Amino acid sequence: MTVQDTAKRAKEAAVRLSSLSTELKNRCLMEMADTLRNRAEEILKESAEDVRKAEISVEKGKLGPPLLKRLKLDASKLDQMILSIESVAAMKDPVGEVLGKTLLDDGLVLSRVACPIGVIGVIFESRPDAVTQIGSLCFKSGNSVILKGGSEAGRSIRILVESMNEALSKFPEVPVGVFNMVETREDVSAMLDLDRLIDLLIPRGSNELVRYIQSHTKIPVLGHSDGICNVYVDIDVDLPSATELVVDSKCQYPGVCNAAENLLVHREIAGEVLPLVRKELEENGVLLKGCEETQKILQGISPATDKDWDTEYLDLILSIKVVADLTEAIDFINLHGSGHTDAILTKDQGSARQFFSGVDSSSVLHNCSTRFADGFRYGLGAEVGISTNKTHARGPVGLEGLVIYQYRLEGSGQTVAQYSGKGGKKFKHKPLAE
C-alpha cells in the first residue's frame, strides 16, 4: 500500500469516524486498553527486541544513550499507557458540542458545531508511548491517524498499532483505516506532500525534526521547535519564593521544552537576588552565564553572548541578564523567547497584568514555575503536544485542539432573494441558548 493509498483510506475512515457516537468510541477505547493488557507479554517482547538492537547501535556509537531511555517499554510504562487510554475514554467528547446558536430569522437557525479535523499525521521519534497517547486522543476526537515513528522503535510501534486495530475490528460500525502506520523516510516525504488528504501534522521530537517538517510541507503543523522560556524577577518580590521558583524552572527537569533558559532580573533588586539565586543554582549543578552587569555582581561567571539569549540549552546552563525595568524585560522576551512559556515573579499585580498582556507567548505565568506549562498539569488530561502557533491551537493541546467547527444552517425554504433589495425581509440575528 502506498502512502497515498494509506492516506486515502484514512480520509474515508475519517468521514465515517466523525459520526460515531461517544458511547461507541468509549467502548472502542476500553477494548483497546483490554487488548493491550492481553497482549502485554508479546508487546514487551517486541519492545525488548527494539531495545536489544538499539543497544548494539549505542555501543557502536551510532545512537546516543538517551534514546534507550525513551525507547524502553517495561511493564509499568505499558500499564501507564493503558491507564491513559482509559482516562481518554472518561474524558468529555468534544465532537458535536454546539459552540454557538443564532436565530437568523424565524425557521432559520444557525449552529456552530465542533467536528473532527479529519486525518492527522503524527511524526515522532523513538517513544512508543506516543502511539497510544496521541492515537487515543485522535480517536476520541473522531480523527484518523497516520503514524510514523523512529525506525528504532519499529517493532514496538507495529505491535501497538496492530493491537489497537485488532480492538477496533470487533466493532463493525468502525471503519478500517483509523490507525495507519508508515515506516520509511521516503514515506515521510510522501506524507508531507499530501496536503489534500492530510489535514494536520503533529511532529513530536527534536527541534530539528519539527523545523524540517515545518519547512517542507503545506499542511498545517501543530507544535513548536524551540522552547526558550524566560523567568523575569520584578522589583517587588518575595526573595525565598523567587529563588525557589527560578531553581524549579531551571532544574526540576532541564531536558524539556518548558524549562527556563534565561533569567531576567530588575536592576534595583539584582544585587539582592542574584547572589541568593547563584548559591542555590550552583548547588544544583547549574552553569551560569551573565551579561556585563550580572558579571559585576556575580564575579567569576562566564559572559553570556548574544547567541546565548537565543539558545535552548536543555541542560543545566542558565543565562542571566539585568534589565532596567519591566518594559525591557517584556521586549527582551518577545525578541529572544520562542513564544512558548514565560514567567514573572512579582508581588505587584499591575506588573503581572502588564506582563500578561505584553508577552506574546502561548503560556504566561505569575509566581509559579515555567514547568507547569503542560497538558496534564493544566488539566487537559493528556496532550498531543505544545503549540507555539498563533492560529488554531496554542499552548498545551488536548482533545479540544483536535476539533474544528462546522456551520449548520437549518431552514424552511428561505431564499436569499427574499432577503435582498428594498422591501426584503430583515434578519433577526438573535443569539439562542445552546
Next chain:
Amino acid sequence: MTVQDTAKRAKEAAVRLSSLSTELKNRCLMEMADTLRNRAEEILKESAEDVRKAEISVEKGKLGPPLLKRLKLDASKLDQMILSIESVAAMKDPVGEVLGKTLLDDGLVLSRVACPIGVIGVIFESRPDAVTQIGSLCFKSGNSVILKGGSEAGRSIRILVESMNEALSKFPEVPVGVFNMVETREDVSAMLDLDRLIDLLIPRGSNELVRYIQSHTKIPVLGHSDGICNVYVDIDVDLPSATELVVDSKCQYPGVCNAAENLLVHREIAGEVLPLVRKELEENGVLLKGCEETQKILQGISPATDKDWDTEYLDLILSIKVVADLTEAIDFINLHGSGHTDAILTKDQGSARQFFSGVDSSSVLHNCSTRFADGFRYGLGAEVGISTNKTHARGPVGLEGLVIYQYRLEGSGQTVAQYSGKGGKKFKHKPLAE
C-alpha cells in the same frame, strides 16, 4: 522602508495594540469613520482617477470590464464603508474574553484568554472597500495589518490607509504602524517570506491569487480558492420549495463563491424534479449540463463531463447528476465539492442529520439556499473572508476568527517539584465559572 521594516514596525505595533482598551479602540474606529467622511471629496477624486486609468486599460483590452465595477467608489459605496466601520465599533470586542478557567490547586488558577493574532497580511485585488472592511475588523481585534491591493486601485487604497492612520494619529496611546501598505509585486513576494513577522495571511480575490499564495508561503493562509457548492434534492421533498431553492442557489448572484455549481437529485424523484427545475432555470438563462441519466430525462441538454463536477463556473451554468441515494450524494460532495457550502433539501430530519455529519464542509445547510453562507447573513457583522481551512477558523470569518488565545497561570509560589514523586501534592483541576 523595506517590506521587512514595515513588518517589523507592524509587529511592534501589534504588541502594543493587544493591550488597548475596548473603549479606546471604539473611539479610534469612530474617528476613522469621521475622517473618511471629512475627506470624502478627496477620496472620491482619487478613486475617479484610478477608474479613469482603468477605463483606458479596459479599452485597450488590458483589463476586463468586471474590474471597473469592483474598482468604482461612489458616494453611496463610501457611505456604506463608513457605516460598516461604525458597526464594527458597536460589535463586542473579542480580546480579553476568558474562554475557560480552571483551579489547578488552591492559589493556582489557569485562564485561557482570547488575544490578538498579531500581524495580518491582507492581499486583495481591486476592491478598495476591502481596506476599511478588513482593516476595521483587524483593528478591533487588536491586530496590525499590512495591506497589498491591486495596482489599479493604488490611489484609492493609499488615501484610505492614509485617512485611517490620520485618525489614529490623534490618539497618543495608539502605536504607529497599525495600518501599513505595500505596493509592488516584489513586495508581495517579500511578504510571503516573512513567516517570523507576519502571523496570518488573508488573500481576497481570484482562485488563482489564493492558490498562488497558499503554495508560496509558510505563513498560515485563511481563505478558500474554489467555491464548488452542491445542492442535493433528497427523495422526500417539497417540490415548489426545492425548485425555488435550486434557482436561488444558482441564480441569485452566480458570480460568487457560495453560488451552487452542481445539483444532485435522488433517482426516485429525478423524473418529477428535473423537468420543473429545468423550466425555472432555463427561464433564468441557466445553461444545464447533465449526467447520462439526467440527459434521458431532460432531452437535449449537454453532457456533463468529469471535469464539470470539479468546475466553479461562477456563471449561469449548472451541472446535474442523478444519484442512487443520500450516501452517494455525500460521497460525491466530499469528492468533488471544495468543502465550502453544501445544501440538502428534504423533509426527512434523519437524512438532514446524516448529511450534516457526513459532509465535510465549512457550511452545511438544510432547506435553504447556499447563498446564505456569508458573514453578514450569519450575523457575524462583517467578514474578512470565508475559510475552507480545517484548522483555526472555518466558514465565514468575522472578529472571532481574528483572535487566538493565551494561557495565563496565576500562582502563589508553587513549584513543580512540590507536585512530583510519591507524596507530591495532587492537582484539583476544578473548572471555575468564567
